[in-house]
Amino acid sequence: MNNLYPSGKCKEGAIEESLGIIVKGSIEIFKQSDNEIKKVARLGSSQTFGEMALLDGEPRSATGVAAEDSIIFFISKKNLLYVAEDHPKLGFQILWKISKLMSQHLRSTTGKLVDYMEK
Template sequence: MGATMTTVRIAFDKELVLSGHFLLKHLEKPELQRLAASARLAYFRPGAVIFQKGDPGDSMMAVIRGRVKICSHSTDGKELVLNIINKGGLFGEIALLDGEPRTADAVALEETDLLVLDRSKFVPLLNERPAVALQLITVLCKRLRQTSEHLEDTLFLEASSRFARALMRLADVFGKPAPGGLKLDIKLSQQQLGCLVGVSRESINKLLGEWQRNGVIAVESGRITLLDRHALEEIAEANG
């Protein structure tokens, strides 16, 4: 794990945090206590590297507070954002299960508190509690579907369609009701949006300007509000 990890500054009841997580809701109190005793709480500053591709896959993380970017980099330094993990989400589960090195980088987008579950303590629990294993399989299936959709978008869709789909996916996770539409409760730079979609920052800038003029979205202080989802859906389905 990255050297930037520090002790969480806010006191958390680890057992309470674990019991409230969807993955662990089937556990009995003694099992929660055992897992809580081995779990670690970690704090990361914005931009801190949590782990890098190739690092040992010895733990899984749950986001207690903040957001985490899962990304990969090409040999020439280009970044592709694979996913953004919100509060309550899991990441690092693939390496946790197979013990192989990490397949991507994880970076804190903002001040982030994590609950870290070590592989040596968690895997035996999966053998004892099939319901937990089934929940984890569901997480993996969802992640696989997201990766497949992302790949199809990148290979087959124009930049405008990909960006429209990305905004709607972000709205599904981070959208908050706002006057006239749905505001994304996450601030991403044009560069970060470009990395998420797989296009240049200049392309994102051009599309944002065009869609603002057409009343499809609004942008204020770096935050995007979806004003006309139907128009975005039409853009997402159009290709060429």
């Protein structure tokens, strides 16, 4: 389902089992840290967010806010499971892509953590 992504729709701590794919526009990702809200990323067209909540069903780990008018394609966990059941090859390819993205994010975060610890 395509949606115009309104400001603040994806809230940190919200329980939603869906992945967003940015079709048009951009999303800024913010994280609550102690008494501060910090911008941690800006995502653009063709990028995704919500991978962790899609897979583990845990509350959102950050807040996504549209930086401009944005169109997002959302896929729910339920719909992804239907696709995987009816079209196993496609389901595998989607899950493989999500796994690859999460691996890239983890590598990047690990590198940033090491840089921070060396300061």
